[in-house]
Amino acid sequence: MDSSMKWKQCCTTILPKCQSVAHLLHHCKYVVSHLLDLLYNPPPSGPSLALRIIGVLSRDLQGEMHPFFGDFMESFISLLQKDDVTVTPELASSVFRCMGYLFKYNARYIRSDMSALKGYYARLLGHKKTYIRRYSSEVFALLLRGADIKSLGQHLRFILRRVGRVNANMDTPLKEKEGLVDGLVNLFFFLTKGVKGRMHSKGSAVLRLVLRFLIRNSVTTNKERETNVLVAKGMIQHLCFHLRSPYSIDFWLEMARVPLMCIEKLRKIVIMDTHDDPTSLSQANVDISSYVLGLSHQLMLVRQAILHGKGILLRDHSVALKMAPIFYHLLSSCTEVLFLLFWKSEVEENLSRALEMVWIEASRAVMSCTVVFHSSHLQLSATKRYPSLLSGLI
Numbered sequence: 001m002d003s004s005m006k007w008k009q010c011c012t013t014i015l016p017k018c019q020s021v022a023h024l025l026h027h028c029k030y031v032v033s034h035l036l037d038l039l040y041n042p043p044p045s046g047p048s049l050a051l052r053i054i055g056v057l058s059r060d061l062q063g064e065m066h067p068f069f070g071d072f073m074e075s076f077i078s079l080l081q082k083d084d085v086t087v088t089p090e091l092a093s094s095v096f097r098c099m100g101y102l103f104k105y106n107a108r109y110i111r112s113d114m115s116a117l118k119g120y121y122a123r124l125l126g127h128k129k130t131y132i133r134r135y136s137s138e139v140f141a142l143l144l145r146g147a148d149i150k151s152l153g154q155h156l157r158f159i160l161r162r163v164g165r166v167n168a169n170m171d172t173p174l175k176e177k178e179g180l181v182d183g184l185v186n187l188f189f190f191l192t193k194g195v196k197g198r199m200h201s202k203g204s205a206v207l208r209l210v211l212r213f214l215i216r217n218s219v220t221t222n223k224e225r226e227t228n229v230l231v232a233k234g235m236i237q238h239l240c241f242h243l244r245s246p247y248s249i250d251f252w253l254e255m256a257r258v259p260l261m262c263i264e265k266l267r268k269i270v271i272m273d274t275h276d277d278p279t280s281l282s283q284a285n286v287d288i289s290s291y292v293l294g295l296s297h298q299l300m301l302v303r304q305a306i307l308h309g310k311g312i313l314l315r316d317h318s319v320a321l322k323m324a325p326i327f328y329h330l331l332s333s334c335t336e337v338l339f340l341l342f343w344k345s346e347v348e349e350n351l352s353r354a355l356e357m358v359w360i361e362a363s364r365a366v367m368s369c370t371v372v373f374h375s376s377h378l379q380l381s382a383t384k385r386y387p388s389l390l391s392g393l394i
Helices: 004-019 020-026 028-040 048-080 089-105 106-111 121-125 130-144 149-168 175-194 203-213 221-242 249-276 278-310 317-343 349-375 379-385 387-393
Strands: none
Touching: 004 028, 020 028, 020 048, 028 048, 048 089, 048 106, 048 121, 089 106, 089 130, 089 221, 106 121, 106 130, 121 130, 121 149, 130 149, 130 175, 149 175, 149 203, 149 221, 175 203, 175 221, 203 249, 221 278, 249 278, 249 317, 278 317, 278 349
């Protein structure tokens, strides 16, 4: 128990205002102001006791604490941004435990207007300390998981855009950029992570969003695109270490579904633009380049996941049996679209480079599928089913 003079004065001041729940509700603003003072100017023993009291108040008062949400978040961040001697793992653990209680018992109000969280991501997910980035990722993920899919998608798109713009800024220090990417990778990983070896129920939706964001036209600069690729690559790497082969089918279906959607979109654009006027495709090269470049990144991620642990996530025979025809269908469809783009249109230099990247990634993906499925005794059937694919790329 803290016996410092500052703590005793605070207890003497607020205890008469807390004789009952009704009394506490009436004097809530008064009590909160004194607790905030203890966080900004903690006693010699530290702010741990004040954080525990705030957590208990969040449980007892719940929605009545929501008007002070912004004040508490600013005080938490001020505690975490002090010098290295003051900020310890124990203090950070106490802060995020209190923050977790505040999120849990005010979740309904926070999720109704998640724009209130937008000012805190860069300062917490981009913190210079690794364990603080991890703690903040876990706390934010627990809150965001409960949001509906539409609101969650819009919110995550905003986060990706904001971090991409920060990393595109030349004045941002390199360590801060790396910290933001690492924090965002952790956030998306904890959003998709379920119990041991499995994905969360909303993991597929989050994974789909990250993959589709690679082809969004709103990504205008190379730096923003590089940031999104790094985030997606780190997230896939974390997921591959977490998942186990018998429970990975949802992950694989999503990894194949999004590139197939991108290929179908490209096919429609090519057929539409070449049906009436074969030369009109050059007018849409910018949009097509975005899809083609996004497809190349998606195929790179597919290959990364296939080769993880020498194909360990496809070792389960039922998973490999289901995914082998899907992957070869994906790669044969990619080959078909590439031939359409190469031979039915006059492409500009930037689109030509993007097509070369897709061709390289598709070739590598075919080789990866062949090697991995050979260990599952599925190479022969896949080769017979898609001979044009293997003869065209290998």
